[in-house]
Amino acid sequence: MNCLEISGEVSHVDLVRYTPAGIPALNLTLKHSSEQIEANLKRTINCELSAKIMGNNALIPVKIGDRIKTKGFIGNKSAKSNQLIFHINFIEYL
Template sequence: MTINRVQLSGQILSVQPIRYTPAGIPVTEASLGHHSEQQEAGLKRQVTCEVSVKALGSLAHQLAAAQTGTCLTATGFLATKSLKSRQLILHLESIEFQET
């Protein structure tokens, strides 16, 4: 019951400046815009979504250095944004930047 795996390609819409946890771990959050065509019940459908993403450690530096508009593929897991918010956020395990 521990499977929690997401792979999502998208374009960086905004990136927040790097900050540090009390334990000194670098953290960056960003917003990723996704658009694609998917199959559902035998029909093609246009899919769009805007996903909040979070990177810690060395990944935080990579994400913080990326420019708005950069295309990438993110891999990670879903979690709630905080104990008080049910909003979903994608915690990044890897980032693959697309060549422009």
């Protein structure tokens, strides 16, 4: 299973671009902060995720500072890369 649900603040957003097939694509960075329990200890989480939105969702206006809840999956940044990127399939404004 490869499913991620995470909320955060948009800290960077590129302009919408289009793939050679004409599919809209938007790259952004999501800054996440929370407290989680690990091994019965509270842990503070502060991280940034590189993310990508494809298709019609890429046309939804997203700007720096927006707080969003997202769902999607982790995948390779590109066919030639082993770097991970969060592929967002669902966005909800908080």
